[in-house]
Amino acid sequence: MxxxxxxxxxxxxxxxxxxxxxxxxxxxxxxxxxxxxxxxxxxxxxxxxxxxxxxxxxxxxxxxxxxxxxxxxxxxxxxxxxxxxxxxxxxxxxxxxxxxxxxxxxxxxxxxxxxxxxxxxxxxxxxxxxxxxxxxxxxxxxxxxxxxxxxxxxxxxxxxxxxxTGFRKELLDLDSLPFPAYEKLVGFPEKYKLPIFNYPHTPSTSCISSRGCPYACSYCDRSVFRRSFRYNSADYLYRHLQYLKEKFAIRHVNFYDDQFTFNRERVEEFCRLIMDNSLGMTFNCAVRAEHIDFDLLKLMKKAGCWMISLGIETGDPDLLAQHRQNPDLEMLAGKIRLIHKAGIRVKGLLMMGLPGESESSIKKSMEYVFSLPVDDFNLSKFTPFPGSPLYQNVNDLGEFTEDWERMDCMDFLFIPNGMTRERLDELFINFYKSHYTRIKVLLGYVAMLWKSPDSWRRFIVDFLSFWRFAHANRRMMKKK
Ligand code: SF4
Incomplete structure (x- = not known):
């Protein structure tokens, strides 16, 4: 060699x-x-x-x-x-x-x-x-x-x-992996930032504790791990956090897993380990609504869970049924209320411009999200990635400009039948503006002054960029 x-x-x-x-x-x-x-x-x-x-x-x-x-x-x-x-x-x-x-x-x-x-x-x-x-x-x-x-x-x-040469059949036991070589990243952890208002304190980092997802949403690219699901044991996870704390003084971790709570026993054990031997750290994770219940949420809160993200995608039941298994919006609403009741912040993940989207489905999404105790949300612009099931016949469902360099979910490159790009952009801005002008939401951001002071510092430092983005709806102000 x-x-x-x-x-x-x-x-x-x-x-x-x-x-x-x-x-x-x-x-x-x-x-x-x-x-x-x-x-x-x-x-x-x-x-x-x-x-x-x-x-x-x-x-x-x-x-x-x-x-x-x-x-x-x-x-x-x-x-x-x-x-x-x-x-x-x-x-x-x-x-x-x-x-x-x-x-x-x-x-x-x-x-x-x-x-x-x-x-x-x-x-x-x-x-x-x-x-x-x-x-x-x-x-x-x-x-x-x-x-x-x-x-x-x-x-x-x-x-x-x-x-x-064909797919690999033998996949690694994730507990056999060394911790990621964070030390090879110049400026880690200070240079890296979680989204503003998504963490209580710094230094923070993202971390992965599982691979794959057994579901099959139409818009999701799972070309790397396909439909397998593997995860680190609770003990490994605890040692990983301990390592981040001791070596890099990390105080908050964002688990970047698709399905953090898919194995309930693992999460219970991990929470108990943290509660028995506190690391003084908090964490965020992403879940699917089917895999949480109130007892688990209370335990996670005690262990330091600060925010949970979960996919809503759309508030239109018919549109959701076209793209996702278990399209039960009532169940989803109930789980969002439980997260809130457990004292954990809720972040809703939504998408605009899916095949079948219409003015009426966007209106339903706004009504649905605004009726729930959602503290933060991310609205992305649907983009048909080559590994997603929808990619195969997306040209039958609307007009798709396959410009790879712009496929970052921040441009409407796919226009569903019956919509126009201009109208989608207007409705996109309107969705965010309607959210940020609600009194309840504004008070929530005021509370972030003491819940996430570093977020406010960053917001003030980059205020001009955020303001320009809110008005121009463009990721970059200069040409590529
Ligand atoms: S969107 Fe989430 S739940 Fe659906 S397949 Fe992808 S990772 Fe799994």
């Missing part, structure tokens, strides 16, 4: 000039946990791995160039979303120009969904890792990129053709 190191890159997806004016970066900057997990796994197997996170440092072309010139890595890996893939490919070509011997490998949901098509169309990509990255990447690096036919989960080029 080569002694050369490996560089792992998290591409930005747009220019560094635009990054300075990007409201999404100011509002929420999450560490690239997938890359930090792969780096830790590689290091555990004797392979030196470093990370460049272009989100944390948008001016990072220079850092990548310097690294490649000085360290001559054997591989440069890129973890890309749909919107950052083209930028990742640009960086791969740039790396190749400096050192043609470097091999490039891409991972993440976008390339896992498109597999062979990526190798066929993008010459800067030598390998695609499909699905879970740790073992496939390790085997690839140890092979040096030659004789890779036996490595499951890989797409490579052979005689000008793309070859997929």
């Amino acid at each position: 080569s002694e050369k190191p490996v560089l792992l890159v998290h591409p930005l997806g747009y220019s560094k000039e635009a990054a300075r004016a990007d409201i999404a970066r100011k509002a929420n900057l999450m560490p690239p946990l997938g890359l930090a997990m792969i780096a830790a796994w590689l290091e555990n197997h004797g392979i030196t791995a470093d990370i460049v996170d272009c989100f944390a440092d948008p001016d990072s072309d220079r850092a990548i160039v310097d690294y490649v010139r000085e360290k001559r890595p054997a591989f440069v890996g890129f973890s890309c979303t749909t919107s950052s893939f083209i930028d990742g490919h640009r960086l791969a070509l740039m790396v190749r120009d400096i050192d043609p011997a470097v091999k490039t490998v891409f991972g993440g949901a976008h390339v896992s969904a498109l597999r062979e098509k990526v190798i066929e169309k993008y010459p800067g990509v030598d390998f695609v890792v499909v699905g879970e990255g740790e073992e496939c990447t390790r085997e690839l690096i140890e092979s040096g990129g030659d004789g890779v036919e036996g490595i499951k989960g890989l797409v490579y080029r052979s005689a000008g053709m793309a070859v997929f």
